[in-house]
Amino acid sequence: MKQLKNWAKTTFCSPKDIVYPTSEEEILNLVKICNENHTPIKVVGAKHSYNDIFCADKGGINVSLKKFHAIEHIDHVQHSVTVQAGIRIPSLIKQLKKNNLSLKNLGTNIFDNIAGACSTGYHGSGMDYGIFVSDVLEFRLITPSGEKKTIKNSDAEFDIYAVGLGVLGIITHITLQCEPYFKLEVTEKKMSLEMIESQFDTLLKENDHFKFIWIPHTTDFMIWLGNRTDKPVSSSFKKWMTYGFTGVIINNFFHEFLLFFASFKRSLVPSINRLMSKLLLPKEGESAQSVYPSHWAFFLPHVLKQDVVEYAFKIEETFDVFRQLIEMIHTTGMRVDTPIEVRFVKKDTFWMSPTQGEDVCFIGTKIHFPYGREPEYFRYFSEVDRILLKHSGRPHWGKQFRITTEDFKKNYKKWDDFWHFVDQEDPNGLFQNAFSKRVRGQ
Numbered sequence: 306m307k308q309l310k311n312w313a314k315t316t317f318c319s320p321k322d323i324v325y326p327t328s329e330e331e332i333l334n335l336v337k338i339c340n341e342n343h344t345p346i347k348v349v350g351a352k353h354s355y356n357d358i359f360c361a362d363k364g365g366i367n368v369s370l371k372k373f374h375a376i377e378h379i380d381h382v383q384h385s386v387t388v389q390a391g392i393r394i395p396s397l398i399k400q401l402k403k404n405n406l407s408l409k410n411l412g413t414n415i416f417d418n419i420a421g422a423c424s425t426g427y428h429g430s431g432m433d434y435g436i437f438v439s440d441v442l443e444f445r446l447i448t449p450s451g452e453k454k455t456i457k458n459s460d461a462e463f464d465i466y467a468v469g470l471g472v473l474g475i476i477t478h479i480t481l482q483c484e485p486y487f488k489l490e491v492t493e494k495k496m497s498l499e500m501i502e503s504q505f506d507t508l509l510k511e512n513d514h515f516k517f518i519w520i521p522h523t524t525d526f527m528i529w530l531g532n533r534t535d536k537p538v539s540s541s542f543k544k545w546m547t548y549g550f551t552g553v554i555i556n557n558f559f560h561e562f563l564l565f566f567a568s569f570k571r572s573l574v575p576s577i578n579r580l581m582s583k584l585l586l587p588k589e590g591e592s593a594q595s596v597y598p599s600h601w602a603f604f605l606p607h608v609l610k611q612d613v614v615e616y617a618f619k620i621e622e623t624f625d626v627f628r629q630l631i632e633m634i635h636t637t638g639m640r641v642d643t644p645i646e647v648r649f650v651k652k653d654t655f656w657m658s659p660t661q662g663e664d665v666c667f668i669g670t671k672i673h674f675p676y677g678r679e680p681e682y683f684r685y686f687s688e689v690d691r692i693l694l695k696h697s698g699r700p701h702w703g704k705q706f707r708i709t710t711e712d713f714k715k716n717y718k719k720w721d722d723f724w725h726f727v728d729q730e731d732p733n734g735l736f737q738n739a740f741s742k743r744v745r746g747q
């Protein structure tokens with residue numbers, strides 16, 4: 306038995322084996338052998354999901370494509386790239402930069418595997434930008450029955466495969482639409498919730514990327530704006546201060562040290578939050594500006610382990626839902642030790658996408674595990690589930706949620722169609738696992 310654990314150490318699994326194919330033919334043969342032996346199989350990406358979505362079913366094997374990670378083709382006219390699906394985002398970014406290209410949009414974690422990001426609906430923030438998989442032009446995959454298949458984004462079936470949750474076979478190649486290399490000017494500014502609400506439409510429309518955060522137990526909100534620019538990049542010293550000193554040392558190491566004490570006495574959390582707000586946020590009335598290559602601008606260093614819940618819901622309900630969360634934290638007295646992040650994503654037509662059919666707001670909230678110590682947070686996450694469900698919230702597939710199959714059915718129009726299609730493609734259920742069975746209520 307081998308052991309797999311995710312980045313956050315919230316999920317452990319023991320597949321019978323982990324295999325590392327190096328070619329498409331090897332992947333194809335693996336799927337055929339698993340079919341013959343009725344052995345469950347599942348691809349594992351970077352294990353950055355917070356739940357067990359990447360674990361093979363009992364007695365099954367996990368496949369890692371980390372040795373199948375080359376760039377196969379760059380189209381300099383169309384600004385697109387075709388990669389083997391095991392590539393991680395950082396090495397793709399590095400190769401794209403050499404070819405004067407950038408990925409169009411990223412979340413704050415830029416260490417995912419590219420196919421894992423597509424399969425879970427990974428996203429950033431910005432009203433003109435969909436989830437990451439919206440930039441995919443074509444997938445090549447090995448189907449559960451062991452056939453090669455190509456799906457273009459113009460094919461009707463693309464809507465089914467786009468957010469595939471790892472149950473529709475093994476993606477072997479991805480062609481992605483990129484953009485000429487770009488820099489982002491980042492502006493961070495404290496703003497009251499009322500101001501953010503009154504300027505909401507403008508903030509969304511006039512910025513390429515916009516999100517905001519709230520530091521719980523304080524009155525501190527901050528907007529984050531990212532806009533394409535030709536201005537020169539900020540100095541190396543400033544970059545080190547932003548990512549090294551503030552990002553890693555203060556926001557991770559020092560924060561972890563403080564939260565260690567709060568793991569014994571949760572009443573310390575509000576004071577720690579106030580201190581972190583003073584250290585990290587710009588002063589009242591001032592704004593912090595910087596210019597970085599886009600991937601640096603999107604990125605937020607994460608070292609301190611955490612668990613996360615994040616839901617998408619109608620963008621029109623942003624402030625209503627957000628105020629309910631604030632109210633819930635106040636009334637229950639629960640201590641929340643990390644900023645709550647509010648992001649915005651354009652709608653799509655993908656059957657299993659949390660952004661299917663409507664422009665959405667994503668609200669994400671975390672609880673940290675300083676030096677591995679876990680405070681009790683189940684009740685908090687359950688309260689978040691409860692509020693978001695009232696608003697037909699759809700959880701991020703790679704994060705935590707405790708909602709029922711009935712809730713999924715209500716909130717995903719194509720829920721039954723998707724699983725019907727999966728069962729047709731994979732009658733032996735080889736790509737099913739505990740995660741998929743749980744969400745299906747099996």
Ligand SMILES: Cc1cc2nc3c(=O)[nH]c(=O)nc-3n(C[C@H](O)[C@H](O)[C@H](O)COP(=O)(O)OP(=O)(O)OC[C@H]3O[C@@H](n4cnc5c(N)ncnc54)[C@H](O)[C@@H]3O)c2cc1C
Pocket residue numbers: 312313347348349350351352353354355358359370390391411412413414417418419420421422423424425426427428429470471472474475476477607701702703704
């Ligand atoms: C610190 C941190 C910050 C994060 N920030 C963000 C963020 O800003 N935005 C956001 O949306 N998410 C974020 N996440 C969540 C995480 O990035 C996503 O869940 C991510 O998409 C998982 O990618 P992965 O490579 O780790 O995939 P894994 O977790 O390893 O796998 C996820 C799924 O993809 C499937 N899969 C992987 N490869 C293939 C393949 N070749 N073919 C078919 N299926 C495949 C797996 O079977 C599994 O079902 C964050 C996570 C962490 C740990």
